[in-house]
Amino acid sequence: SSVKLSASLLVCRPALNAFQVLMVQRHAKARFMANFHVFPGGIVEDSDSSPVWDTILKGEALKIKGTSRTSKIAAARELFEEANILLSTPLVHLDPRNDQMRVDIQKNASLFPSLYQHYSAYPDISQLHEYQRWITPKQEKYRYDTSFFCVALDEVSATQSKIDGQEITQLDWLSPKEALISYHEEKLLLAPPTFLMLCELARFNTIDELIEDCKKGKDMTPQEPIIKVDEQNMIVALIGDELNGGNPGVKKRVWAEKKENGWGRWKAQGLGSHADTP
Numbered sequence: 001s002s003v004k005l006s007a008s009l010l011v012c013r014p015a016l017n018a019f020q021v022l023m024v025q026r027h028a029k030a031r032f033m034a035n036f037h038v039f040p041g042g043i044v045e046d047s048d049s050s051p052v053w054d055t056i057l058k059g060e061a062l063k064i065k066g067t068s069r070t071s072k073i074a075a076a077r078e079l080f081e082e083a084n085i086l087l088s089t090p091l092v093h094l095d096p097r098n099d100q101m102r103v104d105i106q107k108n109a110s111l112f113p114s115l116y117q118h119y120s121a122y123p124d125i126s127q128l129h130e131y132q133r134w135i136t137p138k139q140e141k142y143r144y145d146t147s148f149f150c151v152a153l154d155e156v157s158a159t160q161s162k163i164d165g166q167e168i169t170q171l172d173w174l175s176p177k178e179a180l181i182s183y184h185e186e187k188l189l190l191a192p193p194t195f196l197m198l199c200e201l202a203r204f205n206t207i208d209e210l211i212e213d214c215k216k217g218k219d220m221t222p223q224e225p226i227i228k229v230d231e232q233n234m235i236v237a238l239i240g241d242e243l244n245g246g247n248p249g250v251k252k253r254v255w256a257e258k259k260e261n262g263w264g265r266w267k268a269q270g271l272g273s274h275a276d277t278p
């Protein structure tokens with residue numbers, strides 16, 4: 001199956017003694033990852049690379065070109081479509097009377113630039129920091145090459161968040177630790193990349209620490225796992241695992257045990273102390 005380019009955003013906001021990340025729950029009828037909690041995101045559309053962005057972007061954002069620009073604009077658009085948060089400079093207070101604009105953009109992505117023209121603003125995509133890149137395993141029917149970006153949000157934009165009721169049925173601001181606790185208590189579903197990114201985020205105490213780490217530059221070599229299922233376990237082997245190009249005996253994986261009603265919770269091995277299951 002063909003692999004579609006997509007983009008996703010880890011949206012963080014300050015919280016008491018910590019920070020929270022925005023998670024959205026996908027619709028029960030979604031064709032991909034139904035009911036799962038994910039970071040907002042979706043497929044890159046042709047209009048995300050439209051030349052009109054050259055007339056809208058300013059400053060550092062204008063200097064970003066090529067696939068990086070296109071993916072970051074797609075991530076910003078999906079965030080608006082799914083969570084009603086508009087990344088904008090200057091900061092825009094969305095007029096509730098413009099809710100129809102959101103519905104129109106969900107149907108036609110090429111209308112997204114006109115939203116910024118309407119508000120005389122632009123998305124400062126230079127504040128979107130590269131985080132990770134994942135390619136859906138070959139065993140899956142729908143496959144995506146997803147770039148994940150990280151952005152720190154101010155309180156005002158965060159308070160405008162609301163679900164669209166179409167793709168997304170729930171919207172949660174959770175500290176990474178809270179999200180992982182809820183996951184282990186079986187209150188939400190996570191795919192392996194989301195699980196591992198939350199483990200990674202949980203290492204940081206503040207947004208500033210996280211963004212400083214992002215600014216050092218991240219390895220955006222795509223991670224393409226291989227899935228192996230036997231009677232007892234589902235193994236998702238990352239690159240370098242013995243099942244995915246690595247030497248015999250090397251384990252870099254997450255796995256889940258088979259239960260009566262499906263699969264248990266993900267456990268990690270060989271992926272660093274922040275992720276590995278004791």
